[in-house]
Amino acid sequence: MRAAQDSVTAELDRLAPLLEPLGRVFADAGEQLSLVGGPVRDAMLGRRHTDLDFATSAHPDTTERLLKDWGDATWDMGRSFGTIGARKGDWQVEVTTYRSDVYDRASRKPEVDFGDSLAGDLGRRDFTVNAMAVTLPGRALEDPYGGVVDLAHRRLRTPGTPEDSFSDDPLRMLRAARFAAQLGFTVDDDVAAAMTAMADRLEIVSAERVREELVKLVCAPYPRLGLTLLVDTGLAERVLPELPALRLERDEHHAHKDVYEHTLTVLEQSIELEHRLGGAPDFVSRFAALMHDVGKPRTRRFLDDGTVTFHHHDVVGAKMTRKRMKALRFSTETTDAVCRLVELHLRFHGYGTGEWTDAAVRRYVRDAGDQLARLHVLTRADCTTRNRRKAARLRATYDDLEQRIERLEAEEELASLRPALDGNQIMEALGIPAGRDVGTAYRWLLELRIDEGPLSEDDARERLLAWWAARS
Structure with missing residues (x-):
């Protein structure tokens, strides 16, 4: 608790040149203003924000007038929803009127109704850790739903019952998985139970919103936590059914692991190699790692000697990946990149101990195209064997392939073949x-x-x- 308080104090001191004058502008006009949501949560976690969210008693017209007097520029973020945006120097803020919305069960779009209290506004938010506020200009912490305690326990809970929260907005179930992946938190047992029982409610959420949450989850620091939660609650069956389908499959190269666990390990190992791609979270690389073996369930064959084969699962998996990404409304460019990686992820295993001719190496580069760096990452990450000698041998062999590519590139300009x-x-x-x-x-x-x-x-x-x- 003390550490969280110290973190908040330090962050508010950093933000004081922005917060204090803005708070006084609203107070002088007889209106309330509070810093809310993610910025407060992240301040307690020692994280910094430059885009800040505020809640106010002022209605949109009043908010817009006050922000024009204070800022360098203002814009209408969604007046009907009560939100006005403004910029002051390098800072960007969004100020939203207190809300007390009513939801139609057939839609996640609320009938907007402005509220009259901060506590009421906080009560309609998704999770308690996002339902905290700091009032301005006095800096009093408002935490009516126990967000500070939940933050200390690294736990996600809803301000009211999770059933009511998820019924109002089913997207919050995906947000639970996303926040678990971003913050490294677990969800409360009641929340997990409600997600399991209400998974069908996701049917009213648009593909675009599902895609946005999935991208944020996959690009988060702890995607395994979020993906596991989706699978365990049955939500993955509605948004990414190819992932839970891997759970009962056995990888022919790693009989001690099922393909589901192998896939999550490949994802984590690809993240460890992102320094090769610039260091920032790379969705294409991560999603290709997540989807690279989805063709195995459809291609599994049992042989008479007891072995299992998955012939052509790379080609089948690429087709399945394209179908799923199209359903989620991904761009053609992103879809093509991911599918190319899925289709090529086994190509290296034909390299043996370096028997490829220079012509085969050139074809490898030609077929990978602008995804060559990501293919290097995926191929290396796909080695999850516990046999240290085998792992070392695979790394050394791929080192040799990369060195040959570099040599031919220097001699022949392979990148522009x-x-x-x-x-x-x-x-x-x-x-x-x-x-x-x-x-x-x-x-x-x-x-x-x-x-x-x-x-x-x-x-x-x-x-x-x-x-x-x-x-x-």
Whole structure:
């Protein structure tokens, strides 16, 4: 408790040049203003915020007038919902009128009704750790639902009954999993029970909102906690059914683990390798790790000798991943990137102990395209064996492949793999107009480039003419 109080004091001291003048502006106008939600929670956790949320007794028109007098710019964030935004220097704030909404069970969109008290406004929030406030300008902590205690116990609880909270807004069930992943918290038993019993309520939540929560969860510091909660409560069956489907499958390379646990381990190991991608959370890399084996349940075959195979689960998994990401309304660019990684995640295992020709290495780079760095991460993360010798051997073999790629890159500019002749030169050499034949010839030259390495323009033209004559 004392540590949380000290953290809040330190953060409020840092924010004082913003908070004190803004609080006085509202107080002088006879209105109440409080810092609320995430900024208060994170202040207790020793985290900093630059985008701040406030609750006020003032209605939107009054809020807008007061913010114009105080800030450098203001904008309408959603007047019908009571929210006005403003900027002051480097700070951005959102000020929302107290709310006491009424929800229709057929929709998660509330009938907005402005409230008349801070306690009432806090009571409609998702979790107690987000239902705390600091009143301004006096800095009094308001915690009517025990958020400080829950924060100390690293526990997620709802201000009222979880059934009422999740009935009002089913998205809060996904937010519970997301906050577990972001904060490293556990959920209260009553909350978990309500999530399990009310999982079907997610049907009224749009795919876009589900996607947003899933991205935040996957990019959080502890995604395993959130994903496990989704699977254990049955929510994953509604938003990412491919994940719980892995739970009963056995990985043929790691018989001591089921594919579900293997997948979560690959995800965590890919996170440990994100320094190769710049260090920031990388959704494409993480989601590819999460989806890389989803094709196994559909491709599992039991052989007479007792072994299990999952032939072509990479190709099947890529198709399943594309279907799921399309349903969740992911962009085409993100979907293509993830699916390419899923489809290629086994390619390295054909490398053996380095038997690939230079042509095979070039094809590996060509097929990975702009996802090569992520493919390196996924392939390395996919090694979860407890056999230290085997793990060391796989790492050394992949080190060798990367070194060969670097050598060929330095010699041949693999990243921009092109034949020696462009389209215009092909048309000139063959005496043909633009059309399908030019594309066919270009692709033949590209395969020749991959097989044999760089050629001079004269050699490429000679080989092209011979190929064209034989083809004709």
